[in-house]
Amino acid sequence: MGYDKRIDGRRPDELRPIVAKAGVIKRADGSAMFKIGNTVAYAAVYGPRDLFPRFLQDPQRGTLRCRYNMMPFSGAGDRVKPGGSRRSKEISMVTEKALLPVLNLEDFPNAVVDVFIELPQTDAGTRCAGICAAAIALADAGLSMKDLVSSVSVGKVGDMIAIDLDYAEESYEGVDVADIPLAFIPRTGQITLLQMDGLIDRDSLKKALEMGRKACLQIYGIQKKALKDRFASAAAVNGNGNSDGSGDKNE
Numbered sequence: 001m002g003y004d005k006r007i008d009g010r011r012p013d014e015l016r017p018i019v020a021k022a023g024v025i026k027r028a029d030g031s032a033m034f035k036i037g038n039t040v041a042y043a044a045v046y047g048p049r050d051l052f053p054r055f056l057q058d059p060q061r062g063t064l065r066c067r068y069n070m071m072p073f074s075g076a077g078d079r080v081k082p083g084g085s086r087r088s089k090e091i092s093m094v095t096e097k098a099l100l101p102v103l104n105l106e107d108f109p110n111a112v113v114d115v116f117i118e119l120p121q122t123d124a125g126t127r128c129a130g131i132c133a134a135a136i137a138l139a140d141a142g143l144s145m146k147d148l149v150s151s152v153s154v155g156k157v158g159d160m161i162a163i164d165l166d167y168a169e170e171s172y173e174g175v176d177v178a179d180i181p182l183a184f185i186p187r188t189g190q191i192t193l194l195q196m197d198g199l200i201d202r203d204s205l206k207k208a209l210e211m212g213r214k215a216c217l218q219i220y221g222i223q224k225k226a227l228k229d230r231f232a233s234a235a236a237v238n239g240n241g242n243s244d245g246s247g248d249k250n251e
Contacts, residue, residue, distance in 0.1 A: 003158035003175050012162040013211055015152070020132070020222050022140040022230035030141025032226065034133035037166055038123035043133035045141040048111035062108030066095040066115045068130055074122045091127045098131050098151065098183040098193040104144040113143065124167040124179075125153045131183050131193065136223050140230060148223050149192055150216035151183035154208040156200050161208050163215045180205075182212040186220040189213065 006012070016037030025031035030045035051057045068091040095117065105113070115137065117130040128151035135149040155165045158175035170179055178198030184191055191209075200208065 003160050003172060007168045012160055015164045015215055015218060018222050020136060020226035022136050022226045030137045032133045032136035032140060034129050036125060036129050038121060039125050039129045040121040041129040041133040042118045043137040044116045045137045047113040048108040051110060051112035057110040059109050062105035062111040062113060064096050064100055064103060064113050066092045068092045068095055068117045070119045070122055074119050094193055095131055099134060099149055101192050102146045102149055102185060124165055124170050128152050128181050132219060132223060136226055139227055147185050147187045148220060149183050150186055150219040152212055152215045152219060153179055153181045154212040155179045156204055161204055163211050180208060184213055184216040186217055
């Protein structure tokens with residue numbers, strides 16, 4: 001049995017519907033929500049702030065710490081055990097590696113920037129959604145950044161190369177499946193995350209990477225719009241003095 005038509009009817013190069021918002025958590029220094037299909041990621045940024053214990057401090061530059069967590073009943077597959085796991089630690093680490101190239105932390109020696117990523121609902125592509133949310137949240141926090149980071153999964157299901165696999169495709173039976181999470185710096189094209197689960201030939205990998213790059217440019221536009229909407233809203237509030245936009249009028 002082959003795989004020549006996607007289960008949800010999408011084209012091979014078509015992303016699931018995406019919604020992104022910045023500034024969704026009041027008490028965080030920066031925050032964001034990124035929803036792609038049925039996968040939802042929230043990111044909250046705290047810092048820069050002093051890093052303790054002091055022996056962990058770097059006098060040359062700040063430190064980035066990311067914590068990725070899937071809530072117990074968030075997944076389409078098996079129930080996730082609460083608390084840390086080898087998988088969550090691994091994804092936390094690769095998230096840090098994916099985001100570090102765009103951050104300028106030299107201005108914050110001995111400090112730490114903490115990023116907490118929570119996923120209340122998942123349907124594959126969780127690390128990519130978390131990276132997209134975290135990039136928006138870091139920008140919302142006002143940190144100096146060279147660019148955003150955009151991330152998406154690509155893969156091969158049978159003979160079909162496709163972007164943004166959902167859980168039904170990742171677990172599709174009867175054919176070989178390869179899942180490849182990617183992250184790009186859009187302006188430079190630099191890859192900051194490249195992992196793979198499964199097998200894929202060289203030519204198919206090249207095609208998948210190019211499809212992923214184009215998809216990340218689409219995501220990049222959505223991330224930028226979320227930030228523009230956030231700051232436009234903040235400017236309107238500051239200008240009017242009221243969150244409802246009515247302002248004070250001299251009548």
